[in-house]
Amino acid sequence: ALRILKTYHPTDSLLIANLDEIGRIAAQRRDFDAASDAFIEALKVLKTPGIEHKVTDEASVHLEYGEVLQSAQHYEKAESELRQAVTLYEAQVGSDYPQTLRAKEDIAGALFESGRLTEARPLMLEAVYAFERVRGPDDLEWTADARIYCSRLLLARGEIEAAGILLDQGVASLLAHAPTSVYLPIALRVQAERLTVEGRWSD
Secondary structure (H helix, E strand, O other), X not given: OHHHHHHHOOOOHHHHHHHHHHXXXXXHOOOHHXXXXXXXXXXXXXXXXXXXXXXXXXXXXXXXXHHHHHHOOOHHHHHHHHHHHXXXXXXXXXXXXXXXXXXXXXXXXXXXXXXXXXXXXXXXHHHHHHHHHHOOOOOOOHHHHHXXXXXXXXXXXXXXXXXXXXXXXXXXXXXXXXXXXXXXXXXXXXXXXXXXXXXXXXX
16 A cells, blocks of 8 residues: 555655654654655655645654654653654644644653653643643643653652542542543552552552
8 A cells, every 4th residue: 555655646645644644653663764764755755845734743753653762762852852852732723732742742751761760750740730731630641741751750760649649630530530541540559659659559
């Protein structure tokens, strides 16, 4: 299918979508080299004169590629791709667009996972507050995920009280609105880590 698209639709957005999907599938299989090849080719196609695509396509490819690089623990390259995604999204659809916020959270995640906790903190908190404002405090996906991730960062920095407040908000919201959410057991596990750090073994 990809060969046909390259032959008969070399400037079609379908080709970009297929390369993007190939990259995602390769990443799921942990074949990060193949995933990188697909995303790099998609970015090259996007720069082809006359290519037909949505204004956010390039930002989306940078975002997906950055997340794959982050999964592969190539944090410096991931940060670069994600920052390009943020720049493009902010110029095209604004700073409150969900994917813009997702890319910012991912940058904070790349900094966090690479041990740059001080740099990650303001970006992670910005993402949490933005998701709460844009998606709502009881959003069961974006806000919930951002709260959990930020709580992990705060715990790693020794900010136990701040992490606890954020976790309590997240757990209460999930219990009230989505007790079967996949995010609830993750939040509860991080909450257990926080209680362990505090020495509250019986809570």
